[in-house]
Amino acid sequence: MSAPPAPRRSYREAGARRRLLAVLDPGSFRELVGPAERVQSPHLAALDLPAAFDDGVAVGRGTLQGRPVLAASQEGAFLGGAVGEVHGAKLTGLLRLAAREQPAGVVLLLDSGGVRLQEANAGLLAVSEILRALLAARAAGVPVVGLIGGGWGCFGGMGIVGRCCDGLAMSEEGRLGLSGPEVIETTCGVEELDTRDRALVWRLYGGKHRIVLGEADLLVEDDLAAFRAAAASLLTRRRVLTLERLCQAQEALEGRLADFGSCADPVDLWAAAGVVAPAELPLLEPEPFLAAVARARRPVP
Amino acid sequence: MSRTWDTARRNREARLQRAAPLARGKWVEAAEVPRLLEALVEPGDRLCLEGNNQKQADFLARALCRVDAARVRDLHLVMSVLALPEHLELFERGIARKVDFSFSGPQAVRLARLVSEGRIEIGAIHTYLELYGRYFVDLTPRVALLAAAAADEEGNLYTGPNTEESPAIAEATAFRDGLVIAQVDEQLQRLPRVDIPSGWVDFVVRAPTPAAVEPLFTRDPAQISDVQVLMAMMVVKGIYAEYGVDRLNHGIGFDSAAIELILPTYGERLGLRGKVCGHWALNPHPTLIPAIEAGFVRSVHAFGSELGMEGYVAARPDVFFTGRDGSLRSNRAFSQTAGHYACDLFIGSTLQMDLAGDSSTATRSRITGFGGAPNMGADARGRRHASPAWLRAGREARGDGPGAPRGRKLVVQLLETFREHMEPAFVERLDAHALAEAMGWALPPVMIYGDDVSHVVTEEGIANLLLCRGAEERAQAIRGVAGYTPVGRGRDRRAVENLRDRGIVRRPEDLGIEVREASRDLLAARSVKELVRWSGGLYRPPARFRSW
The missing domain is CATH 3.40.1080.10 (Glutaconate Coenzyme A-transferase)
Structure with a gap:
């Protein structure tokens, strides 16, 4: 008889604050600009849409394994974690604070479909401000790491934010990308990407494929404790940004396109990258999965 | 005048004779099935088209839709589940007129419309056990169209995991001188097991596609x-x-x-x-x-x-x-x-x-x-x-x-x-x-x-x-x-x-x-x-x- 899986506390199903409380040291989280201050979107009311007292993101201070960190957690239940003006300003402010305060790191719990379309240009501007503040914090010597395991994944502008971090941890259920599956289906047609094929959507955007492509560093179970351990581990792996490294990354991406540009399905890519039983990858637990793809992984420097 | 006690049996023999040229033993080619049904089925027959909660005799349902509605008409369907569009098409084409059934989940709206338009006469809506009970009392099928996973040369049937209602229908039909026709997914030399013996089965056809089965009981x-x-x-x-x-x-x-x-x-x-x-x-x-x-x-x-x-x-x-x-x-x-x-x-x-x-x-x-x-x-x-x-x-x-x-x-x-x-x-x-x-x-x-x-x-x-x-x-x-x-x-x-x-x-x-x-x-x-x-x-x- 197979051993029954141990009951886990799902990261994917937890809300933004429950995730934060579980990832940071118990009792250490102190929220900044919390819901009691009611800093909420000025745009949604004009569209007769309900606002949230926190604009869908919780930011604040805490400790992780005793070391001071700043942290943010996007709430997918509010407009899919989409970035509006206030939401973006809270993330930008947190990253600027990091550059000033020099904590041991910034932990971003990403769960977002991207820019909040209702806020149009304000949301787009907010994303560029987040990117600038993130790179400034890294340049000031503060590592910024991301966790992706929520129901909305990490798409659009937030997908770029994720890839600008020092490191990313993902669960298989977490998804990372620029254009989401529905966007691709709508603009390029169902022949390009059939979003009803959920297995294909997760093969393409899910954590395992991102690990093979070298876009994510750690693959974790959909479990709050596993994400906590991953966040602590990522903070020890700072990646200093240099021109040389960026050039290497560009070369790696060009190599990926040359090697795999004709693959129609991630399974084809896994096979081309040398995985022995590529069709079996989706069912493997993280550890055997990592062993199976060890030689196939293509880290982007 | 002496009374005859085997009218149903004689009628069955007459139908089998009409159908014999279309079959090789018990086996019939898929393309011949509409003609086979025209030869076997008589107007007003009570017919059981195996429509289970899960497994469907979908090929035979499509074949029955293609018969000449001038020859095969006014059928009385006795079947547990009206699940396929073809089941209701039979009424729209006049091939069937009346139905006794148990469940109509996917076709519930269309069924209500056809009933209110007077195109379907409902005998009664039953529970499963009542309907099976009536198969053995007053709603015995004259013809039963079944679905099975495989058959051998003699016409023994293997139903695999989805046996469901096949034995009940076959027993009611076969032992009242009715006719049993089965669609199968494949023909095998040796069946893994026999679920319905060949003695209850008159004709077998290999369906071009496996019988439809719905995963009705999976909840994510x-x-x-x-x-x-x-x-x-x-x-x-x-x-x-x-x-x-x-x-x-x-x-x-x-x-x-x-x-x-x-x-x-x-x-x-x-x-x-x-x-x-x-x-x-x-x-x-x-x-x-x-x-x-x-x-x-x-x-x-x-x-x-x-x-x-x-x-x-x-x-x-x-x-x-x-x-x-x-x-x-x-x-x-x-x-x-x-x-x-x-x-x-x-x-x-x-x-x-x-x-x-x-x-x-x-x-x-x-x-x-x-x-x-x-x-x-x-x-x-x-x-x-x-x-x-x-x-x-x-x-x-x-x-x-x-x-x-x-x-x-x-x-x-x-x-x-x-x-x-x-x-x-x-x-x-x-x-x-x-x-x-x-x-x-x-x-x-x-x-x-x-x-x-x-x-x-x-x-x-x-x-x-x-x-x-x-x-x-x-x-x-x-x-x-x-x-x-x-x-x-x-x-x-x-x-x-x-x-x-x-x-x-x-x-x-x-x-x-x-x-x-x-x-x-x-x-x-x-x-x-x-x-x-x-x-x-x-x-x-x-x-x-x-x-x-």
Whole structure:
């Protein structure tokens, strides 16, 4: 008889604050600009849409394994974690604070479909401000790491934010990308990407494929404790940004396109990258999965 | 003048002679089937087109749609489930005129329209067991069109895991000089096992595509809500544990899937393994896998199979009924009998309930029928063997009244106080009454009658109707768990508090259940993938349930 899986506390199903409380040291989280201050979107009311007292993101201070960190957690239940003006300003402010305060790191719990379309240009501007503040914090010597395991994944502008971090941890259920599956289906047609094929959507955007492509560093179970351990581990792996490294990354991406540009399905890519039983990858637990793809992984420097 | 006693047999011989040139022995080419049916079927015949809850004789249904409607017409269909568009096309083309059936799930709206246009005459809507019963009394098919997995040269049939109703239909037809035609997925030299002997079968055709099977009993744990977990906790602690329910049947739905999935966690913590939920009349629900692996489940007899569960079932012969070939042997007629007479409890979800406790899934624009729920969800008044759960329910229902001791079946109805679109689930009058008036039926389509219901469970609590004395008390008990629906707000608060003091209405806190603890974290599996892991990779879910 197979051993029954141990009951886990799902990261994917937890809300933004429950995730934060579980990832940071118990009792250490102190929220900044919390819901009691009611800093909420000025745009949604004009569209007769309900606002949230926190604009869908919780930011604040805490400790992780005793070391001071700043942290943010996007709430997918509010407009899919989409970035509006206030939401973006809270993330930008947190990253600027990091550059000033020099904590041991910034932990971003990403769960977002991207820019909040209702806020149009304000949301787009907010994303560029987040990117600038993130790179400034890294340049000031503060590592910024991301966790992706929520129901909305990490798409659009937030997908770029994720890839600008020092490191990313993902669960298989977490998804990372620029254009989401529905966007691709709508603009390029169902022949390009059939979003009803959920297995294909997760093969393409899910954590395992991102690990093979070298876009994510750690693959974790959909479990709050596993994400906590991953966040602590990522903070020890700072990646200093240099021109040389960026050039290497560009070369790696060009190599990926040359090697795999004709693959129609991630399974084809896994096979081309040398995985022995590529069709079996989706069912493997993280550890055997990592062993199976060890030689196939293509880290982007 | 001497009377002839074998008219049906002579008629059968005449039909076989007409059909003989189209067959090679018992085997018929797929392209010849419409002509074969024209030769075999006579106008006005009673015909059973095997339409199960799951397996469908879909090729034969399509072939019957293609016959010359001038030659084959006015058929009287006797079949359990109207599931395929072709089933109703037969009426639109005039090939069939009348139907006796049990269930019409996917075609419920179109059926209602055809009935109101006068294009279908409904004999009656039955439960499964009633319909099978009438196959052997006054609705015996003249021709039966079956679906099987494989046949050999002689025409023996192998039905594989989805045997379902085939033996019952074949027996009724073959032994009253009827004609049995089977579509099969493949022809084999040696069958893995014989489910229907060739002597009952007249013609066999290899269908161009395998018979359609729907995965009707797969519920994705990802869609179970915290509220459903709360209701499941109340059922496990407040009913299964209290009565010691060891033989049971679950309906289909996320509510009962939640119960199955908290047995290995919550049920284990309450020390219930080995005490409750040992023996089941149930399709192989994927959500039962964790309870089987955790050692709760000792046996399961199945009405049909479930797509993707074949390998898992075959690897657990101690639990499931399996043939010498290793695969599941299902049989809807026997499992329905087991559910009615051999189980102490039925639990199922419903859409609408009134103050008498009558419940229904019918609405004005849909004729859904019954399936098997009314037989499961009814006290078996002919039952004569005792069990602790049955006796206790009987004591609660009888009180200290006179007469001989007698048991009762536990019939539990699960419903959230509001269903989708904020429609109240509790109503003063069921839509079923309006449907019956519109259709001119003598009986409103009530799925479960209130006097058979023992417990109503909502997110607000459990109402024990066994303990209620009189219609007014029942109505207040139902109002007492009806939440913020108009029916719930119409409660007499003092009367409900009195019922609560007497243990007739019980809230989660009365049962020692922390509402805060009711979360999806209690589910032994929260996704289809976790079910696959519990099964050790043996469960192979259909593509639509996979996100990997």
